[in-house]
Amino acid sequence: MQKEAVLITGAAGEIGQALVEQLAESHKPLVTLDLQDLPVGLSKHSTHIKGSVAEKEVIAFLQDEFTFTRIYHLAALLSTKAERAPALAYEGNVGGSVLLLELAARQSEQSGKPVQFIFPSSIAIYGMPDLRTKAANPRASEDEWNQPATMYGCNKLAVEHLGAYYAQRYMQLANEERTRLDFRALRFPGLISALTLPTGGTSDYGPEMLHAAANGEPYACFVRPDTTIAFMAMPDAVKALLGLAAAPAKVLKRTAYNVSSFSLSAEQFRQQVFKSFPQAQISFAPDAKRQGIVDTWPMDIDDGAARRDWGWAPEFDLQRCFNEYLVPNIRKRYTE
Ligand code: AKB
Numbered sequence: 001m002q003k004e005a006v007l008i009t010g011a012a013g014e015i016g017q018a019l020v021e022q023l024a025e026s027h028k029p030l031v032t033l034d035l036q037d038l039p040v041g042l043s044k045h046s047t048h049i050k051g052s053v054a055e056k057e058v059i060a061f062l063q064d065e066f067t068f069t070r071i072y073h074l075a076a077l078l079s080t081k082a083e084r085a086p087a088l089a090y091e092g093n094v095g096g097s098v099l100l101l102e103l104a105a106r107q108s109e110q111s112g113k114p115v116q117f118i119f120p121s122s123i124a125i126y127g128m129p130d131l132r133t134k135a136a137n138p139r140a141s142e143d144e145w146n147q148p149a150t151m152y153g154c155n156k157l158a159v160e161h162l163g164a165y166y167a168q169r170y171m172q173l174a175n176e177e178r179t180r181l182d183f184r185a186l187r188f189p190g191l192i193s194a195l196t197l198p199t200g201g202t203s204d205y206g207p208e209m210l211h212a213a214a215n216g217e218p219y220a221c222f223v224r225p226d227t228t229i230a231f232m233a234m235p236d237a238v239k240a241l242l243g244l245a246a247a248p249a250k251v252l253k254r255t256a257y258n259v260s261s262f263s264l265s266a267e268q269f270r271q272q273v274f275k276s277f278p279q280a281q282i283s284f285a286p287d288a289k290r291q292g293i294v295d296t297w298p299m300d301i302d303d304g305a306a307r308r309d310w311g312w313a314p315e316f317d318l319q320r321c322f323n324e325y326l327v328p329n330i331r332k333r334y335t336e
Contacts, residue, residue: 005029005066009053009100010075011046012036014196015120018234019072019241020045031066033058034075053096063103070116072241073100079124079293081200082152093155094162101166104181114182117167118245120237121160121187121256123203123229124153127296140298142187142258142305149296150202160185164255184244185256187301189230189263191237192321194329202293206231206269213273213280214330220285225267227291228299232261233316233325240312247310254305261314262321263300272318276327 006023010016011032017039023030024045032038032046033053051058053075062068075096082089097119104115127147128134137145148154163183170180190203197211198204205221212219232240240259264272270282306312316325 002065002067003029004069005031005047007031007033007062007066007068007071007073008046009033009071009073009096011042011048012038013074013076014191014193014198014234015237015241016074017042017196018193018238019074022238022242027070031062031068033062052092053100054092056099059099059103063106067107067111068104068115069113070118070245071100071104072118072245073097074120076120076155077152078199078201079122079150079152080202080204080290082155083150083293086151089151089155093152094158097159098162101162101181101183105166105170108179108181112179114179116182116184116245117163118241119159119163119183119185120241121156121185122153123187123189123297123301124148124150125157125160125187126298126301127153128298129296131295134295134299138263138299139302140258140300141302142254142256145298150293156187160256167255182249183255184247184252186240186244186306187256187258188237188240189232189260189301191232191234192326193234194326194333195234202290203229203231203297205266209266209269209282210273210326210330211334213277213282214327214334216279216334218281218283220283221266221270222285222287223266223291223294224286225270225284226265227294228263228265229294229297230260230263230300231321232259232314233321235325236261236314236316239315240306243310243312244306251309253309257306257309257312258301258303259306259312259314260301260303261316262318264318272322276322 012034
């Protein structure tokens with residue numbers, strides 16, 4: 001007998017760990033999938049499968065063992081790592097997503113209930129053509145500048161479109177009506193966690209700068225001081241995922257929503273870090289190629305649609321994020 005469950009892929013990643021922590025009590029049974037093991041403290045909360053979303057055997061095992069009501073598909077190779085291995089990124093980021101969309105489509109048909117498929121997309125789907133255009137258009141809304149400049153950005157935009165296809169058009173030539181999956185996506189800015197360090201992204205300079213300062217290590221920032229993008233505290237990212245998942249389908253007017261919190265330059269980020277770690281040694285040593293990627297991302301994104309349609313609002317603005325979430329928890333992490 002298949003067990004009803006909630007699935008989290010990429011569960012050992014930054015968002016994954018925060019989401020497992022949050023869902024541990026409320027969502028049972030919880031099934032987690034990742035190439036890595038879950039950290040000891042989290043592994044007791046789920047049935048963990050070690051494997052890749054791009055492996056057909058892994059997806060077939062999940063299909064046979066569980067009936068999923070909701071899937072948080074977080075597994076992804078982030079922008080910098082994906083640029084270093086584009087084909088591998090495509091295989092995992094898009095190929096793996098299609099295997100999971102197919103699983104959700106089949107289970108929606110079998111149960112007659114739409115499986116909810118929650119997908120974290122990214123500011124990386126945007127492609128600002130140059131710095132003048134970026135400065136002249138500080139808050140990108142969902143339907144503009146969708147010309148990603150990275151493999152990762154292309155992957156995220158492709159899965160947004162594929163998800164909408166599976167939710168609205170899948171098997172449209174078939175005679176009989178069918179129950180389709182319920183696809184919902186969020187475009188996240190750079191995320192900052194006090195408990196984990198980023199791996200393989202290009203917005204990583206922010207969290208790396210802060211964690212290095214807290215750990216008493218010098219840090220050379222790989223982007224220019226004027227580089228500006230949006231960021232969000234990890235608890236708000238989890239809040240957004242749960243908020244979108246809980247929204248009644250009838251209030252949603254699009255499948256992909258921007259969500260944002262605060263936008264600042266790398267220099268402003270450094271000044272914010274100095275407030276709590278005045279001894280920090282933070283310099284700038286721009287990496288022209290990675291700089292080129294961040295320069296195509298908007299300074300901020302317009303999340304008016306998410307606020308209007310399903311009441312999105314972040315808990316943490318810049319000051320609260322640093323003073324109430326990041327600094328107290330990071331201090332604990334590096335002093336205890
Ligand atoms: C990355 O830098 O690749 C991610 C993102 C902005 O989606 N953190």
